[in-house]
Amino acid sequence: MDKAQQDALKKAAGIEAAKLVEDGMIAGLGTGSTVRFLVDELGRRVQEEGLRFTGVTTSRRTQEQAEGYGITIVDVDDVDRIDVTIDGADEVDRNFNGIKGGGAALLWEKIVATNSDKIVWIVDESKVVDTIGAFPLPVEVIPFGAGHVIKRFEDRGYKPVLRKTADGKEVRTDENNFVVDLHLGRIDHPQDLAEDLINTVGVVEHGLFLNMVDTVIIGDPHGPRILS
Numbered sequence: 112m113d114k115a116q117q118d119a120l121k122k123a124a125g126i127e128a129a130k131l132v133e134d135g136m137i138a139g140l141g142t143g144s145t146v147r148f149l150v151d152e153l154g155r156r157v158q159e160e161g162l163r164f165t166g167v168t169t170s171r172r173t174q175e176q177a178e179g180y181g182i183t184i185v186d187v188d189d190v191d192r193i194d195v196t197i198d199g200a201d202e203v204d205r206n207f208n209g210i211k212g213g214g215a216a217l218l219w220e221k222i223v224a225t226n227s228d229k230i231v232w233i234v235d236e237s238k239v240v241d242t243i244g245a246f247p248l249p250v251e252v253i254p255f256g257a258g259h260v261i262k263r264f265e266d267r268g269y270k271p272v273l274r275k276t277a278d279g280k281e282v283r284t285d286e287n288n289f290v291v292d293l294h295l296g297r298i299d300h301p302q303d304l305a306e307d308l309i310n311t312v313g314v315v316e317h318g319l320f321l322n323m324v325d326t327v328i329i330g331d332p333h334g335p336r337i338l339s
C-alpha cells in the first residue's frame with residue numbers, strides 16, 4: 112500500500128468516527144495523522160453544521176488543530192468524564208491489545224483514555240495484526256537517569272533505542288520526557304511485559320494499551336469496517 116492509499120483509508124476511518132460525536136458531548140481527541148483527518152471532519156461539522164461539543168486533547172498538536180476550527184478545548188481535569196475518545200493506534204490485534212505512542216503522545220493518550228466512557232481507535236487496515244510487537248514499543252522515560260533505564264532494558268533483551276529527531280536531538284514528549292522504543296519483534300505476553308515496564312523506576316508510561324478499546328474502526332478499501 113502506498114502512502115496515498117494509506118491516507119485515503121485513514122481519512123475514511125476518521126470521517127466515520129466523527130459521526131460518533133454529538134451535540135453537547137465531551138470528546139477526547141487523540142494524536143497522529145489519522146486523528147488529523149478526524150479533527151478536520153469535526154471542524155467541518157462545527158463550521159458547516161453548527162455541531163457544538165467540547166474537546167479534551169491528548170497533545171498540544173491536536174489542541175492547536177482543533178482550536179483552529181473554533182472547537183472548545185478544556186483540560187482533562189476540567190471534566191468529570193469524557194463521553195468518547197477517538198484515537199489512532201500503531202498496531203492492534205484481534206483481542207484489542209494495541210501499541211500506541213508512535214507520535215510520542217502515549218502518556219496523555221492513556222490518561223485521557225482511562226477517563227473515558229468509550230474508547231474508539233481509527234486505523235488503516237495495515238495496523239491490524241495477529242501478534243503485536245513488530246512496531247517498536249514506545250516507553251516514556253524521565254530524562255534523569257534515562258541511560259540506566261536503557262541499560263536495564265538492554266540487559267532484559269528489549270533492544271531499546273532512544274528516539275531522536277532528524278537533527279539528532281532527543282525527542283521530548285509534551286511532559287518533556289524522553290521516548291525509548293523497544294524493538295521486540297513480537298510480544299507474546301503483553302500483560303507480563305506491561306507489568307515489568309511500569310515497575311521499572313524511571314518509566315512514566317508505556318505504549319501497551321491492553322484491552323482498553325471498545326471499538327476499532329478500520330479504513331478498508333471496501334469501506335470502513337467496525338469491530339467491537
Ligand code: 5RP
Nearest residue numbers: 143144145199212213214216
Ligand atoms: C501517537 C499515537 C498515534 O495514535 C499512533 O502513532 C498512530 O498514528 P498515525 O495515525 O499517524 O498512524 O499513538 O502517540
